[in-house]
Amino acid sequence: xxxxxxxxxxxxxxxxxxxxxxxxxxxxxxxxxxxxxxxxxxxxxxxxxxxxxxxxxxxxxxxxxxxxxxxxxxxxxxxxxxxxxxxxxxxxxxxxxxxxxxxxxxxxxxxxxxxxxxxxxxxxxxxxxxxxxxxxxxxxxxxxxxxxxxxxxxxxxxxxxxxxxxxxxxxxxxxxxxxxxxxxxxxxxxxxxxxxxxxxxxxxxxxxxxxxxxxxxxxxxxxxxxxxxxxxxxxxxxxxxxxxxxxxxxxxxxxxxxxxxxxxxxxxxxxxxxxxxxxxxxxxxxxxxxxxxxxxxxxxxxxxxxxxxxxxxxxxxxxxxxxxxxxxxxxxxxxxxxxxxxxxxxxxxxxxxxxxxxxxxxxxxxxxxxxxxxxxxxxxxxxxxxxxxxxxxxxxxxxxxxxxxxxxxxxxx
Numbered sequence: 001x002x003x004x005x006x007x008x009x010x011x012x013x014x015x016x017x018x019x020x021x022x023x024x025x026x027x028x029x030x031x032x033x034x035x036x037x038x039x040x041x042x043x044x045x046x047x048x049x050x051x052x053x054x055x056x057x058x059x060x061x062x063x064x065x066x067x068x069x070x071x072x073x074x075x076x077x078x079x080x081x082x083x084x085x086x087x088x089x090x091x092x093x094x095x096x097x098x099x100x101x102x103x104x105x106x107x108x109x110x111x112x113x114x115x116x117x118x119x120x121x122x123x124x125x126x127x128x129x130x131x132x133x134x135x136x137x138x139x140x141x142x143x144x145x146x147x148x149x150x151x152x153x154x155x156x157x158x159x160x161x162x163x164x165x166x167x168x169x170x171x172x173x174x175x176x177x178x179x180x181x182x183x184x185x186x187x188x189x190x191x192x193x194x195x196x197x198x199x200x201x202x203x204x205x206x207x208x209x210x211x212x213x214x215x216x217x218x219x220x221x222x223x224x225x226x227x228x229x230x231x232x233x234x235x236x237x238x239x240x241x242x243x244x245x246x247x248x249x250x251x252x253x254x255x256x257x258x259x260x261x262x263x264x265x266x267x268x269x270x271x272x273x274x275x276x277x278x279x280x281x282x283x284x285x286x287x288x289x290x291x292x293x294x295x296x297x298x299x300x301x302x303x304x305x306x307x308x309x310x311x312x313x314x315x316x317x318x319x320x321x322x323x324x325x326x327x328x329x330x331x332x333x334x335x336x337x338x339x340x341x342x343x344x345x346x347x348x349x350x351x352x353x354x355x356x357x358x359x360x361x362x363x364x365x366x367x368x369x370x371x372x373x374x375x376x377x378x379x380x381x382x383x384x385x386x387x388x389x390x391x392x393x394x395x396x397x398x399x400x401x402x403x404x405x406x407x408x409x410x411x412x413x
Contacts, residue, residue, distance in 0.1 A: 042084040044072060054080035058091045065091075107193050110145040110153065117184050126272070128253075133180060140165045140177045150188050155200040162204060171207035178206055214335040215342040216328070221246070223326045231322065237303045238318040240289050245333065247286045249340030252333050254280075256312055261298040263290060 033055070035043040045068075046052045052072040058065060067087060069080050108116065118137070122130055144161050145153050158181065166174030182201040188194040216224065224246075231239045244255050254273055262269050266287060268280040282290070296304060301311035319333050 056084045056087050107149050107151050110148050113150040136177050151194045158200045175206045216339040227322050227326045237312050245336045249337050258302040
């Protein structure tokens with residue numbers, strides 16, 4: 001019998017209970033127990049303060065266990081007797097309610113487990129991830145299941161919470177918080193705080209993601225290049241960053257936060273990218289752009305502003321101006337990375353090669369660019385089909401084949 005089932009039994013019985021006069025209680029400070037004659041192991045424990053409780057005592061797994069049922073002012077003797085009978089029957093078939101209750105008491109509440117999980121998981125997160133997840137925790141995770149134990153949370157509770165977060169914070173925030181919660185319950189199973197396979201997030205589908213991919217055409221890239229060339233006079237560092245994003249396919253933070261120690265001739269040795277340390281190979285144009293910048297100490301940032309004596313920290317304002325002048329509505333800085341990959345796919349670079357250029361850790365992430373080379377796939381299909389037709393000796397025009405087929409059918413009739 002668990003703490004929860006015992007509480008339910010008591011709650012059911014209390015619904016039909018009326019307060020009664022327990023009678024005269026023994027006086028004195030000594031604590032004593034009066035055992036029942038009808039049901040061995042069931043008794044009433046009297047305290048010196050006047051309080052009395054019903055208890056059950058039985059030998060379970062070689063150990064004598066004593067279980068407190070409840071206050072004698074709350075439970076009548078018949079109610080406590082029925083409850084004691086159930087407990088003793090379970091003890092006879094090998095169950096140990098006392099041990100089970102101790103195990104239940106060891107399970108933390110949701111709030112306590114959130115603090116435990118956060119301490120363990122945050123040590124492996126990057127600073128930017130810690131900052132983002134801390135915002136999600138403050139807004140949507142703290143007090144999400146307040147008062148509930150971690151093993152009491154079911155799928156219906158998670159679904160209600162998930163819908164609420166998706167409405168208040170948006171579908172993206174809902175998915176991010178949902179993944180954090182899913183990881184929490186996975187860890188609860190590994191640490192023995194939930195039964196195996198009991199993750200309530202398993203059969204809940206996240207919100208459908210909106211595709212934000214945008215690929216620049218050759219004409220759009222030409223317009224962008226003209227605007228950046230003009231901006232080199234007033235914003236040389238910002239313009240160089242945008243050009244490097246388009247020439248390397250790097251993420252914004254990988255270029256903006258670049259240090260001189262990571263620049264090694266014709267390559268960038270990024271110490272800490274999104275997927276860990278990686279190498280970015282530079283073409284001649286990218287190398288010329290970096291060579292035009294003043295080189296400082298190895299630990300200094302590449303894009304250092306002499307006037308403000310600070311590195312470039314923000315790109316959105318500059319990009320908004322460039323995007324407007326180049327007539328590129330809705331294009332994000334991250335879309336320059338997609339454009340780099342799309343041009344690689346259009347020139348029949350393989351998906352593993354594109355993934356290596358972009359620093360993807362999984363080929364599945366790169367597969368989104370597979371459809372961009374359909375023209376090459378069609379040419380390959382035509383070449384293979386022609387070879388097979390030659391081998392079969394049946395390479396004829398489409399009209400000729402159709403006429404022959406029709407003639408054969410008519411002749412058979």
